[in-house]
Amino acid sequence: MAFLELKEVRKSFAQNVVVQNFDLAVERGEFVSFLGPSGCGKTTTLRMVAGFELPSSGSIKIEGKDITHLRPNQRNVGMVFQSYALFPNMTVAENVAFGLKVAKWQASEVGPRVEEMLNIIKLPHLATRYPYQLSGGQQQRVALARALAVKPQVLLLDEPLSALDAKIRISLREEIRSLQRKLGITTIYVTHDQEEALSMSDRVVVMNEGRVDQVGVPFEIYNQPKTRFVANFVGTLSVLNGRAVDGSRVEIAGQTVAIGRGLGNAAAGAECAIALRPEVATLEGFGGQGATMNSADRAERNRLTGAIDDVAFLGSVIRIKVRIGNDLLSLDTFNNPGVTPPERGTPATVSFSPADVLVLEGK
Amino acid sequence: MTRREKVNTMKQSRLGSWIALVIGTLYFVVPLVGTFEFSLRMRRGEYSLDAYRSVFADSNFQDSFLYSCGMALATIFIGVLIVVPTAYWVQLRLRKLRPVIEFITLLPLVIPAIVIVFGYLRLYNSSSMIPLTAEVWSTDLLLALSYVTLALPYMYRAVDTGLRAIDVRTLTEAAENLGAGWTTILFKVILPNVRSAILSGAFLTFAIVIGEFTMASLLNRPAFGPYLQLVGANRAYEPSALAVMAFVLTWACMGLINVFGRAKQTKHAG
Amino acid sequence: MTQLNNNPAAPPGVARLQFMQAAWAWVGVAPFLVFALMFLILPTLYLIVGGFQDPDGNFTLQNLFDLFQPSIMSAYWISIKVSGASAIVGAAIGFGLAYAVVLGGLPGWIRPTLMTFSGVASNFAGLPLAFAFLATLGRTGLVTVLLVKFFDFNIYATGFNLLSFWGLTLTYLYFQIPLMVLILTPALDGLKREWREASEILGASAFQYWVHVAFPILWPSILGCTLLLFANAFGAIATAYALTGSSLNIITILLYAQIRGDVLHNPNLGYALALGMIFITGLTNGLYIWLRGRSERWLR
Numbered sequence: 001m002a003f004l005e006l007k008e009v010r011k012s013f014a015q016n017v018v019v020q021n022f023d024l025a026v027e028r029g030e031f032v033s034f035l036g037p038s039g040c041g042k043t044t045t046l047r048m049v050a051g052f053e054l055p056s057s058g059s060i061k062i063e064g065k066d067i068t069h070l071r072p073n074q075r076n077v078g079m080v081f082q083s084y085a086l087f088p089n090m091t092v093a094e095n096v097a098f099g100l101k102v103a104k105w106q107a108s109e110v111g112p113r114v115e116e117m118l119n120i121i122k123l124p125h126l127a128t129r130y131p132y133q134l135s136g137g138q139q140q141r142v143a144l145a146r147a148l149a150v151k152p153q154v155l156l157l158d159e160p161l162s163a164l165d166a167k168i169r170i171s172l173r174e175e176i177r178s179l180q181r182k183l184g185i186t187t188i189y190v191t192h193d194q195e196e197a198l199s200m201s202d203r204v205v206v207m208n209e210g211r212v213d214q215v216g217v218p219f220e221i222y223n224q225p226k227t228r229f230v231a232n233f234v235g236t237l238s239v240l241n242g243r244a245v246d247g248s249r250v251e252i253a254g255q256t257v258a259i260g261r262g263l264g265n266a267a268a269g270a271e272c273a274i275a276l277r278p279e280v281a282t283l284e285g286f287g288g289q290g291a292t293m294n295s296a297d298r299a300e301r302n303r304l305t306g307a308i309d310d311v312a313f314l315g316s317v318i319r320i321k322v323r324i325g326n327d328l329l330s331l332d333t334f335n336n337p338g339v340t341p342p343e344r345g346t347p348a349t350v351s352f353s354p355a356d357v358l359v360l361e362g363k
Numbered sequence: 364m365t366r367r368e369k370v371n372t373m374k375q376s377r378l379g380s381w382i383a384l385v386i387g388t389l390y391f392v393v394p395l396v397g398t399f400e401f402s403l404r405m406r407r408g409e410y411s412l413d414a415y416r417s418v419f420a421d422s423n424f425q426d427s428f429l430y431s432c433g434m435a436l437a438t439i440f441i442g443v444l445i446v447v448p449t450a451y452w453v454q455l456r457l458r459k460l461r462p463v464i465e466f467i468t469l470l471p472l473v474i475p476a477i478v479i480v481f482g483y484l485r486l487y488n489s490s491s492m493i494p495l496t497a498e499v500w501s502t503d504l505l506l507a508l509s510y511v512t513l514a515l516p517y518m519y520r521a522v523d524t525g526l527r528a529i530d531v532r533t534l535t536e537a538a539e540n541l542g543a544g545w546t547t548i549l550f551k552v553i554l555p556n557v558r559s560a561i562l563s564g565a566f567l568t569f570a571i572v573i574g575e576f577t578m579a580s581l582l583n584r585p586a587f588g589p590y591l592q593l594v595g596a597n598r599a600y601e602p603s604a605l606a607v608m609a610f611v612l613t614w615a616c617m618g619l620i621n622v623f624g625r626a627k628q629t630k631h632a633g
Numbered sequence: 634m635t636q637l638n639n640n641p642a643a644p645p646g647v648a649r650l651q652f653m654q655a656a657w658a659w660v661g662v663a664p665f666l667v668f669a670l671m672f673l674i675l676p677t678l679y680l681i682v683g684g685f686q687d688p689d690g691n692f693t694l695q696n697l698f699d700l701f702q703p704s705i706m707s708a709y710w711i712s713i714k715v716s717g718a719s720a721i722v723g724a725a726i727g728f729g730l731a732y733a734v735v736l737g738g739l740p741g742w743i744r745p746t747l748m749t750f751s752g753v754a755s756n757f758a759g760l761p762l763a764f765a766f767l768a769t770l771g772r773t774g775l776v777t778v779l780l781v782k783f784f785d786f787n788i789y790a791t792g793f794n795l796l797s798f799w800g801l802t803l804t805y806l807y808f809q810i811p812l813m814v815l816i817l818t819p820a821l822d823g824l825k826r827e828w829r830e831a832s833e834i835l836g837a838s839a840f841q842y843w844v845h846v847a848f849p850i851l852w853p854s855i856l857g858c859t860l861l862l863f864a865n866a867f868g869a870i871a872t873a874y875a876l877t878g879s880s881l882n883i884i885t886i887l888l889y890a891q892i893r894g895d896v897l898h899n900p901n902l903g904y905a906l907a908l909g910m911i912f913i914t915g916l917t918n919g920l921y922i923w924l925r926g927r928s929e930r931w932l933r
Contacts, residue, residue, distance in 0.1 A: 482676020
């Protein structure tokens with residue numbers, strides 16, 4: 001039995017359905033992210049787990065116990081907010097101790113627990129400071145310690161890093177994840193940042209317009225997106241439109257492309273779209289992974305010709321856009337100090353393995 | 364707690380809010396109703412507007428009311444002349460001086476009006492170096508200036524907020540860049556942009572000045588405040604009629620402030 | 634001037650230009666400073682200095698000692714009592730109203746209505762307010778009459794008198810409560826929803842949230858606003874004068890009488906009277922500013 005279970009959870013405000021048919025089973029100690037654009041219902045779902053919103057229908061269970069109608073203060077769930085939400089009238093130590101005091105811990109146990117938590121977040125020296133004297137990153141770490149001090153069964157994080165600078169965001173990301181692993185706490189993490197979701201999570205739930213589009217481990221989500229929305233929202237993707245030739249080939253701008261996974265039962269001549277990640281395509285004659293491949297692999301690769309449309313130098317990576325028919329295909333190649341990037345407008349041939357071609361369903 | 368219980372507690376807290384609101388409303392409405400009812404009682408045995416008629420027929424009422432209206436206008440005029448350039452200048456050139464100026468503008472809230480006018484009577488009496496109270500016109504001027512001090516905290520805050528909202532510095536620099544002189548900048552650029560702030564301050568000033576008693580009484584000027592005091596001490600029903608009229612007047616001033624405040628907001632939104 | 638000092642090596646021409654600019658900058662605020670000096674600061678200073686002088690202009694503390702005679706002390710005391718009572722009761726009720734309107738879950742149209750009404754009521758003071766309360770709670774006032782007629786209850790039989798301490802306090806509440814609503818609402822708006830949620834999910838009840846979080850955050854604002862109400866009532870005179878004539882000897886009425894006719898027979902004692910008032914309102918306002926700074930630091 002799953003540790004945290006959401007069953008057919010639905011939420012509507014007046015006529016507006018914000019979350020529908022949300023099903024999810026989270027295992028003990030698992031780190032699950034809800035990923036999606038703003039307004040997709042991810043925060044509302046999190047707030048239903050926290051108890052701040054009541055589902056219109058469906059149920060939420062922790063360890064088999066139905067908590068759907070419990071008030072937040074009876075749930076034993078920890079939460080970290082985007083705006084930190086530290087109590088401004090209390091010091092760091094008092095903030096962390098708040099939940100313990102409310103839960104009537106022995107005074108002799110509160111002190112050591114607070115100290116322990118401050119050590120875990122590496123801020124023991126700031127115990128007597130007030131929130132307004134801390135940086136955003138420090139405040140969020142204190143908020144994390146405060147949420148974890150009471151040993152909640154589930155930790156909920158609502159876009160905890162969105163208000164922080166890029167650098168702190170990345171370091172805190174790693175800190176949260178390692179802390180979560182160490183404590184083995186079941187965690188739900190809400191974010192609109194795909195990089196955050198992919199790098200931190202055991203599993204990712206991609207949400208769109210109140211629905212779950214796909215649930216899977218980050219590798220799956222990225223490499224085998226189930227819907228066009230997931231494919232577009234997670235990572236960069238070039239979409240090429242064409243027509244099916246048969247069950248395993250597509251014609252794009254007069255050239256034929258083989259598809260490793262097949263087209264399913266698409267009729268010959270039907271419109272269809274394929275998609276490529278920038279890292280799977282290689283520009284022929286310009287280094288990259290194609291150069292190190294053996295000849296058998298090379299022979300199987302698809303080739304599309306077109307013209308260079310744009311070259312963006314990003315430092316370690318060069319992103320090149322190649323125009324093929326009416327569509328643009330983006331590809332990434334590592335910078336090589338010995339090779340000058342191609343000019344705009346020069347003819348180019350792109351190659352990629354049939355196995356790497358994604359076929360998109362839906363519109 | 365079950366779902367129903369949760370809903371119940373929410374209803375309870377809302378009930379408390381309604382009770383607070385009803386008590387508050389009663390506290391404010393009952394005296395108004397009482398005053399209005401009382402003002403109609405002048406004729407024995409039936410309700411009439413006699414008290415109002417009596418008030419309007421009193422030439423002292425007209426004279427003192429007009430005098431105070433004139434005072435209010437003079438106060439607003441002098442106040443705008445002093446406050447607007449100062450607030451503008453402080454934002455533009457003398458930002459360091461801002462805390463000092465703000466402190467000064469708040470002083471009238473600290474020093475009671477009666478103390479200020481007491482000081483005037485000592486400093487500017489007819490035997491002093493600046494005998495402002497010696498002549499009628501100069502006493503009137505002193506009264507207007509005393510009202511400017513009373514209105515200073517509200518006036519300055521309204522104008523300062525208005526100026527802050529429009530980024531004075533950039534506007535001025537843009538105007539200078541286009542070759543405008545300082546009169547053009549002040550009258551064509553700055554004033555129109557803080558017009559609603561000035562009007563808000565002006566109506567509030569009007570509401571304060573119109574019934575003011577202490578200053579006018581101690582400076583011995585025939586203003587509306589001392590007139591009200593006189594009527595209050597000698598008549599029975601006219602004071603209620605006057606209170607009703609004063610309330611309507613205050614309401615009108617506040618309503619106008621709201622109208623101008625809102626006009627500005629919608630302009631920003633659109 | 635500071636510009637000059639920052640640039641010791643600037644050539645004389647430039648320095649002169651900068652000096653002109655600095656001087657010109659001061660010209661802009663000169664009218665205001667002259668006005669403030671003449672009609673705000675000097676008159677007050679005159680009284681303060683006068684409070685420390687005998688009639689011949691020599692320094693003395695005698696006037697301050699003379700303030701401690703019973704008639705003056707009782708005037709201060711009744712002023713402090715009326716201001717304090719109307720401030721505390723006004724703050725409590727005003728808080729209740731502001732709370733109801735900001736956090737009480739009432740329909741949206743009520744808030745702007747109450748705010749506009751508070752704007753009017755907090756400015757409806759002075760003589761008309763006294764008239765209104767006389768017409769309502771005076772011996773023949775509407776409420777007095779109706780209570781006798783329908784409940785056979787004569788409030789004047791209970792010892793109540795509008796021309797007394799409680800009568801004046803009740804009247805002052807008419808502008809104190811709405812003033813509290815106006816100045817406290819921003820502080821209540823400053824309470825973040827996340828604080829309540831964070832406290833709730835950490836296991837706290839609504840009561841614990843108010844005791845440990847909301848009230849500690851709000852109290853500097855509440856106390857500060859109460860002090861402002863106190864100062865507001867302390868300097869008032871017209872309402873009390875019209876209501877009670879000179880039967881209730883509050884300090885402003887005593888000072889008024891002193892200014893009109895030197896009832897204390899000592900002008901310098903009059904100055905000391907004013908000095909005492911400035912001291913009290915200055916103290917309350919100073920405390921208010923300090924408390925406001927404290928709460929702003931938190932709510933930033």
